[in-house]
Structure formats: structure tokens, C-alpha cells
Amino acid sequence: MQQNKLEPGAVHRLTSKPVTTTQLVKYAGASGDFNRIHFDEPFAREKGLPGVLVHGMLTMAIVGRCVDDMAAGRARVAEFSSQFLAPVYVGDAVAAAATVVQSDSPEHVRLEVVATVGEKTVLKGKALLELEPAGA
Amino acid sequence: MEVDRSFIGTAMDPFVVDVEKGAIRSFAEAIGETNPLYFDEAQAQAAGFPSLIAPPTFAASFRPPTRQPWLLPLDEGRILAGEQVFTSRRRIVAGDVLSCQMHLVDITEKQGRSGTLEFIVQELRAHDPAGELVVTNRRVVIYRSAGALGGQ
Numbered sequence: 001m002q003q004n005k006l007e008p009g010a011v012h013r014l015t016s017k018p019v020t021t022t023q024l025v026k027y028a029g030a031s032g033d034f035n036r037i038h039f040d041e042p043f044a045r046e047k048g049l050p051g052v053l054v055h056g057m058l059t060m061a062i063v064g065r066c067v068d069d070m071a072a073g074r075a076r077v078a079e080f081s082s083q084f085l086a087p088v089y090v091g092d093a094v095a096a097a098a099t100v101v102q103s104d105s106p107e108h109v110r111l112e113v114v115a116t117v118g119e120k121t122v123l124k125g126k127a128l129l130e131l132e133p134a135g136a
Numbered sequence: 137m138e139v140d141r142s143f144i145g146t147a148m149d150p151f152v153v154d155v156e157k158g159a160i161r162s163f164a165e166a167i168g169e170t171n172p173l174y175f176d177e178a179q180a181q182a183a184g185f186p187s188l189i190a191p192p193t194f195a196a197s198f199r200p201p202t203r204q205p206w207l208l209p210l211d212e213g214r215i216l217a218g219e220q221v222f223t224s225r226r227r228i229v230a231g232d233v234l235s236c237q238m239h240l241v242d243i244t245e246k247q248g249r250s251g252t253l254e255f256i257v258q259e260l261r262a263h264d265p266a267g268e269l270v271v272t273n274r275r276v277v278i279y280r281s282a283g284a285l286g287g288q
Contacts, residue, residue: 016168026166030159032199035212047213056217057196061167064192068171073183077192081221127192 006070006109006129008102014066015095019054019088027058054088059123063115066096067127075109075129082113082125092117098127107131139243139254139279143206147239153198153262155232160188163197177230187230194228195273196220198236198260206240206256210279218255218276225269234262234270241274251281 024038036043037053044052060082067077088094096115103110108128115123157177164174172179173189180188207215228234241257260273 023166023168026162030163030166031197033196035215037213043213047211049213057193057220058167060220061191061193061196065167065169068169068192073173076227077222077224079221079223080192081219083219084217 006075006100008100010070010100011097012066012070013095013097014062014069015093016062016065018091018093019058021052021090024052024054024058024090027055027061031055031057033057049087050089052090054090054092054094056082056084056088056123059084059088059094059115060125062094063096063098063113063123063125066098067111067113067129070098070100070109070111071129075131077127078108078130079128080125081127082123084123086117086120086122088117088122094122137245137254138281139210139256140206141243143240144243145240147237148200148202148204150235150237151200153232153234153236155190155228155230155234157188157230159197160190160194160230163194164191167191167193185227185229190228190230192224193222195222195224195260195262195271198234198262198273200236200238204238204240204258206243207277211282214280214282216278216280218278219274220276221274222271223274224271228271232270233265235265236260236262248280253281254279 028034033055038055041052094115098111098113101110101112111127113125161175177188239259241259243256245252245254256277258275262271264270
């Protein structure tokens, strides 16, 4: 497995494939979030939205893949938080970036995460990785 | 104020989540994961885990069997994701039996661009059979008043 450096300033990036309605239906099924604004376009429009909205939690999960890549089997994600700043729609590709920031403990790695669609920031958050001995 | 404040500090009935391999695989596939530790039990065991491990946001799928009573009267088309915080004491592994309970921590409000936004702070806490806290999932959902588009 590729090992990214976990020193302050290290960045890992990941861009998702454009999100499809099929993926939203799968995520709805896997997560149990069946709010119709995430798969029913007429309903979403009736509610004043321009189209079907991607689950905020799916956007966060895509960022989680980026965090996970950074952890790469040698650390556990002990905390992971996100604020949802702008809607993500079907067809959007989510670009996630995780940057290592200064940590106050040698057993932990702090990350700042951000997700963008084009120029727009859609999510900002933080993660705390807890380093584990190899094979833990 | 459209959300009933009398629910603040209350919790729903506990419910049990049996963490199943198929559920982990479906979740991992839906989020676009390819990490074998989420799909292939032999590889997860070779890495030192008892079975498949779950992705960091898997606890998002731990949902009470009935809708939160404080959300019931609300219009689902006006509910938006605000903030989400997962904390975990250890990894979730297939085979875990977790006792989960959904709490309503707080409700606050502020004025958005075109109406009132109410912030509903909910927290799901999952404990193992020994009573140890495994994960918490704090979710702040935003309820926009009719016509408001704020919070985004």
C-alpha cells in the first residue's frame, strides 16, 4: 500500500467520478437515508431545489476515502467532522483534499479536509488519525 | 420556531445494530470505495482484524427503526445537512452487536438570507455489549422555514 507522509503540510487529493442518480439510490439503500430530495427530481424541484441533491453524507464519505488513503492501514480515524457549505448535484465530481496540520501528540495526526466542485467549496472539516502499531 | 423544543434532552428507545459483512460491502461500494479491507474478509484478517472493517462514516447507516419524533411533523424537503461529527474509540468490525440510541442534544436558530434556520443537534451513541462506547455520530440538520434557501 502506498504510504503518504504524515508530516505537517503533506497533502493527499482524490477526485470522485461524477455522482450519478444510481449512486444516490445505492447510498440511500446502504445508509437508510430515503429523503426524496436525493433521488426524486420532481419532488426536489417542488421543494425549490434546482435538481436532485447529493446526500451531504455521501460527499463526506468521499472525503472520508481521501482521509482513509492518508491513514493507509497504519492509523484509525478517531474523529471526523464536516460542515456542509454548498449543495452538490448529480453530475458533480467531488474533489477532496486532506492536509496534515500540526498535532499536539505523537500518537495523533491532525488533518484539515476540504471538498470542492469546480471552484466552489462544498465541505470543510477536520479529522484526527490515531496511529496504530503495524498489524493492529 | 417550528421544531418542538420540548424534545431537547430526550432520547429515543435504544435499538440494536448487527454489523453485517453485506451491509459493510454495500456501503463501501455506494461511496466508491475499493479498499479490500471493506470487501475481502481474508485480507482484513491478514491485516489483523477479526473480519471486515467498516469505512469511517459507516455509522451514518445506524438509524432508529422509526423516524425521530422531533422530525416527524417537519417537511422533509426543507431539511438540509448542516454539520456531522463522528468520533470512534475503536474500529467497527463485522460481527459487532451495537446498542444504539438517538439523543436530541439541542435546537438553536438563526436568521438566514431569506428566513429562519433552525439547527437540530442530534447524537447517536453506539455501545458494545460490555457497555463500552464505540462510536458517536453527531448530526446537525438545518430546517429552513418555507421559502428560505439559506444554510448553503
